[in-house]
Amino acid sequence: MTRGPLILDVAVSYACPRKGVPAAPSFRRWVNTALETRIREADLAIRIVGEDEGRALNRHYRGKDYATNVLSFPAERPLGLPKNAKFPLLGDLVMCAPVVAKEATSQKKPLAAHYAHLTVHGCLHLLGWDHEDDADAHAMEQLEREILAGLGIADPYL
Numbered sequence: 001m002t003r004g005p006l007i008l009d010v011a012v013s014y015a016c017p018r019k020g021v022p023a024a025p026s027f028r029r030w031v032n033t034a035l036e037t038r039i040r041e042a043d044l045a046i047r048i049v050g051e052d053e054g055r056a057l058n059r060h061y062r063g064k065d066y067a068t069n070v071l072s073f074p075a076e077r078p079l080g081l082p083k084n085a086k087f088p089l090l091g092d093l094v095m096c097a098p099v100v101a102k103e104a105t106s107q108k109k110p111l112a113a114h115y116a117h118l119t120v121h122g123c124l125h126l127l128g129w130d131h132e133d134d135a136d137a138h139a140m141e142q143l144e145r146e147i148l149a150g151l152g153i154a155d156p157y158l
Contacts (some may be wrong), residue, residue, distance in 0.1 A: 006032060006035055006036045006039065006040065006041070006042065007040065007041040007042075007088070008028070008031065008032055008035070008041075008042055008043075009042070009043040009044075009088075010024075010027060010028045010031050010042075010043075010044055010045070010046065011044075011045045011046070012024035012027050012028070012045075012046045012047075012048070013045070013046070013047050013048070014047075014048045015047060015048065015049045015050065015053060016048060016049055016050035016053075016097050016098075017050075017097075018048075020097075020101060020111055021048055021097050021115070022112055022115050026112065026115070026116075027046050027115075027119055029151075030115075030116045030119040030120060030123075030151065031044065031046075031119060031123055033120070033147055033150055033151055034119065034120040034123035034124065034147050035090075035123055035127070038127060039090070039127065041086070041088040042088055042090040043088045043089045043090060044089075044090040044091055044092060044093065044123075044126065045092045045093070046092070046093045046094075046095065046119070047092065047093070047094045047095070048094075048095050048097050049094055049095070049096055049097065050096070050097065050098060051067045051096060051098045051099070052067075053094075053096075054067035054068065054071075054094065054096030054098075054099060055067040055096075057071055057094055058071060061073075067096045067098070067099050068096060068099060069095065069096060069099045069100050069103060069118055070093060070094070070095050070096075070100075070118040070119075070121060070122045071093070071094040071095075071122075072091065072092075072093055072122045072125035072126050073091050073092040073093075073094070074090070074091040074125070074126050074128070075087075075089040075090055075091040075092075075126075090123075090126045090127075091126040093119065093122040093123070093126070095115070095118060095119075095122075100114055100115060100118060109156065113148075113153045113154070113156070114156070116148065116151060116153050117144065117148060117153065117156040120144050120147050120148060121140075121144055124140055124143060124144065129143070141157055144156070144157075145157070
């Protein structure tokens with residue numbers, strides 16, 4: 001656990017129509033809540049995209065030819081940077097607005113709550129969490145539940 005306030009820089013960009021997509025302050029609040037006791041300083045970017053860009057990115061980086069809800073791109077520490085040097089760049093999140101909207105509707109969840117969940121989920125990936133096996137998935141899901149509860153958002157896995 002870290003001490004002191006989180007120093008946070010979150011850039012949010014919209015590369016698709018913004019109808020129904022939360023405003024940047026919401027994303028910043030969700031990121032802050034996900035990271036506030038886990039890291040001291042973080043710079044990250046969130047890009048909201050349409051289906052074509054989401055599909056192209058997923059195909060290029062993961063070899064999967066479909067648009068997915070959220071992609072996480074952790075920043076790589078530059079070679080030669082001393083271990084104790086400050087490196088606040090955490091990475092990038094890309095969310096595909098049409099996929100997020102379809103999922104929220106099919107899962108009967110409020111759209112903003114689904115965006116909050118995916119933001120938290122993506123931030124945890126940037127911190128190194130994954131769900132490659134059952135134990136890791138359970139631990140990550142439990143942490144997501146706790147973070148979302150702190151935001152007043154119901155358990156997304158019910």
